[in-house]
Amino acid sequence: MWPMTLYLKYRPQTVPELDLKAVRESLGKTLSNKDLPAGRQSLPHAWLFSGPRGVGKTSAARVLAKYINCRGKEKPCNKCDLCLGITAGACPDVVEIDAASNRGIDEIRQLREGVGLAPMQAKFKVYIIDEVHMLTSEAANALLKTLEEPPPHVMFVLCTTEAEKLPETVISRCTRVVFSKPSLEEIVEKLKRVAGEEKLKVDHGQLILIAKAARGSFRDAIKMLEQVMLGGKLDEIEGAGEFLEMGTDEALAYVNKLAERGVNLRTFVEKCVEELREKLLETKDVSLISKIEELERAYGRMKDAAVPQLPLEIFVIERAGESKSIRAGGEKKSEGPTIKKQEPVVGGNLGGHMLDDVLSHWPEVMKAVRPKNHSVEALLRSTKPVGFDGRDLILEAFYEFHKKQLETERCRVIVEQTVSEVLGVDVVALKMQLGHGSTVAKATGGDGGEELVKAAEEIFKR
Ligand SMILES: [Zn+2]
Numbered sequence: 001m002w003p004m005t006l007y008l009k010y011r012p013q014t015v016p017e018l019d020l021k022a023v024r025e026s027l028g029k030t031l032s033n034k035d036l037p038a039g040r041q042s043l044p045h046a047w048l049f050s051g052p053r054g055v056g057k058t059s060a061a062r063v064l065a066k067y068i069n070c071r072g073k074e075k076p077c078n079k080c081d082l083c084l085g086i087t088a089g090a091c092p093d094v095v096e097i098d099a100a101s102n103r104g105i106d107e108i109r110q111l112r113e114g115v116g117l118a119p120m121q122a123k124f125k126v127y128i129i130d131e132v133h134m135l136t137s138e139a140a141n142a143l144l145k146t147l148e149e150p151p152p153h154v155m156f157v158l159c160t161t162e163a164e165k166l167p168e169t170v171i172s173r174c175t176r177v178v179f180s181k182p183s184l185e186e187i188v189e190k191l192k193r194v195a196g197e198e199k200l201k202v203d204h205g206q207l208i209l210i211a212k213a214a215r216g217s218f219r220d221a222i223k224m225l226e227q228v229m230l231g232g233k234l235d236e237i238e239g240a241g242e243f244l245e246m247g248t249d250e251a252l253a254y255v256n257k258l259a260e261r262g263v264n265l266r267t268f269v270e271k272c273v274e275e276l277r278e279k280l281l282e283t284k285d286v287s288l289i290s291k292i293e294e295l296e297r298a299y300g301r302m303k304d305a306a307v308p309q310l311p312l313e314i315f316v317i318e319r320a321g322e323s324k325s326i327r328a329g330g331e332k333k334s335e336g337p338t339i340k341k342q343e344p345v346v347g348g349n350l351g352g353h354m355l356d357d358v359l360s361h362w363p364e365v366m367k368a369v370r371p372k373n374h375s376v377e378a379l380l381r382s383t384k385p386v387g388f389d390g391r392d393l394i395l396e397a398f399y400e401f402h403k404k405q406l407e408t409e410r411c412r413v414i415v416e417q418t419v420s421e422v423l424g425v426d427v428v429a430l431k432m433q434l435g436h437g438s439t440v441a442k443a444t445g446g447d448g449g450e451e452l453v454k455a456a457e458e459i460f461k462r
Contacts, residue, residue, distance in 0.1 A: 007222045010194045011059045013078050013087060018063065019056050019190050019218050023179055027060065030175070031067060043068060044175035046147050046156040050163035051179025053281070054217030058096070058130055060177070061157040062086055065094045065126040068155065082122050093122040100131040108135070108142040115146055115154050125154045132158040133165035140167055147173040161281075187211035187221045194222060200229060213241075220274065227267050240271035244291075248320040252313055252401055259309040259375075269299045269312065294318060306381040313401065358388045361422050368418045376414050379406055384435070393419055393428050396435030403432045 015031065018024040031043070047064070049057040066076035066086045076083045085091035097111065111127065119125045129135075135143065147156060147170065158174060160166060182190075191207045194200075202225070210228070214221035243254055258268060273295050280288045298311035305311050358365075362385060370377040380395075382402050387394035393416075397403040405411055412430050420428040 005223070006194055006198070006226045007219050010190075010197070010222065012056060012063060013066075014076060015063060015067065018060055019186060020179055020182055021186065023056070023060060023177060026177060027064070031064075043155070045150045045152075045154065046174040047158065048163065048166075048171060048174035048176045049157060049159045049179060050176065051161070052181055052216060053161050053278075054219035055179045055182060056218055057159040057179050058128060060179075061126075061128040061159060062094070064157060065091075065124075065128070065155070068124050068126070069093070069122040085121070091122065093119040093124070094126045094128065096128045096130065098130050099134045103134050103136050103139060105136065105138045105142055108139040112142065112146050115151060119153055123153070126157065127154065128157045128159065130159045131161065132170075133160045133162045137167075140170060144170055144173070181216035182218060184208070184211050187214055187216075187218060190218055191221055191225055194225060198229070200225075202228065215278075223274075224271075227271070240268060240275045243268075244272060244275060248316055251316045255309050255312050255316065256401060256405070265308055265312055266299060266302050269295055269302065273299070291319070307378045307402070310382065313399065354388045354390055355385065357423065358385045358393065358419070365418055365422050368422055369414060372414050372418065373411070376406075376411050379411065380415070383432075386433070386435070387431075390425060391427055391429055392431055394431045394433055396433050398435055400434060403434055406430070407432050 012018045015024060015028045018027065047061075049061060051057060063076065066078070066083045069082045069086070069091075070076040071080040071082055078084070078087065082091060086094050089096070095111075095114070097107070115125070115127070117125075129143075132140075132143075144167070150156065156174075158166075158170070163171065163176075188204075188207050188211045191202075191210060195202045195207065206228070210221055210224045214224060239254065239258075243251060246254060255265075258265060273292055276288050276292045276295070279285065280292065294315050298315045301311040302308055366377055366380055369380060379402050382399065383395045383397045383406065385393060386396045395406065395415075397406065406415065407430075416428045416430050419430075420426065
């Protein structure tokens with residue numbers, strides 16, 4: 001894997017490298033006006049960087065910290081010990097605090113104590129407080145006191161995605177820099193630079209696609225570019241948003257399509273989770289939380305699932321089950337699980353001892369299938385033989401979806417040939433049926449989703 005993520009690798013390190021043109025210009029202007037050594041003292045002591053996530057606020061804060069502390073001539077030189085220390089996040093005088101997880105009065109008190117002490121190496125102590133609007137009001141008031149009378153060796157850079165939540169008294173103490181959502185061109189520009197330096201073959205059209213899908217976040221754009229580099233496909237990344245909106249049938253078919261095309265499903269799930277996270281932060285819609293948790297569970301399971309796509313399919317079906325129970329009480333027909341009751345092709349235990357023969361040889365069959373086609377082997381794991389008469393082999397699948405895949409010519413032939421080889425019979429004809437007899441029958445009833453999920457989860461236990 002990469003020694004560090006591309007986002008960190010291509011973090012702007014100087015003012016001219018800042019990604020947003022407006023910020024580059026306004027910050028550059030403020031700094032160059034006060035560029036005299038003595039004048040540095042007269043730079044603002046409190047800054048407020050506000051704007052959406054992923055647009056480079058904390059990166060800019062670090063550039064600022066380097067700028068005022070750099071020992072070099074050209075600031076920041078990115079060569080002196082202070083610049084390097086700050087870039088590495090290892091400078092004791094530049095303190096980054098995530099207010100989302102350090103919200104309370106105690107943390108701010110601690111900070112105020114530290115503020116009183118002289119810097120250890122640098123000229124200025126810089127406190128970068130991220131998501132500053134998350135501070136409790138008590139903590140925000142304590143911070144305000146420090147902002148009102150900052151020691152001359154201290155600079156604050158407050159970063160926030162929600163400036164309107166900050167007390168007016170805090171805002172008025174700060175020099176504000178507004179980070180607006182980047183334009184498509186700005187994101188493409190950034191991607192171009194990263195792709196160029198990484199010597200990536202990505203054409204302009206693809207960069208535009210990524211930039212669009214990133215919806216105003218440099219961070220997301222670069223992550224997507226990274227996924228493409230790691231072998232992901234562009235449409236798997238684009239599709240995450242649509243996927244989350246799809247109905248059950250469509251979503252299951254979509255998962256199948258991705259799997260067939262060899263798309264990395266874990267990458268896809270990562271993208272879905274990110275998508276939901278963004279929505280959650282935007283809308284604070286708590287109903288998204290369970291969705292995120294379920295996806296993460298699927299993500300964990302995908303690592304060693306026999307059928308890699310199954311955890312994602314379970315997610316889809318679970319969601320269908322849930323929206324169904326939410327709607328329960330209404331008379332509307334739901335879009336729940338799509339498996340329909342189906343008459344068994346043949347009764348459960350056709351050809352008693354012949355079936356036993358198949359069952360006892362089944363591990364061998366799986367083993368023999370594996371080198372021929374890995375995904376057929378994986379599919380077989382979610383089936384079981386329920387009948388054999390010397391010619392017709394009946395396999396029960398728990399999912400319509402897997403049944404259909406095994407019924408395709410390509411898969412069917414592999415199974416038939418392998419079984420006939422292992423059992424030493426001339427002709428085998430594969431017949432698929434949908435299983436768990438009673439489970440599936442129930443699945444057409446009111447709470448089919450649950451039953452189905454149970455059945456599917458059994459597969460994992462094996
Ligand atoms: Zn330097």
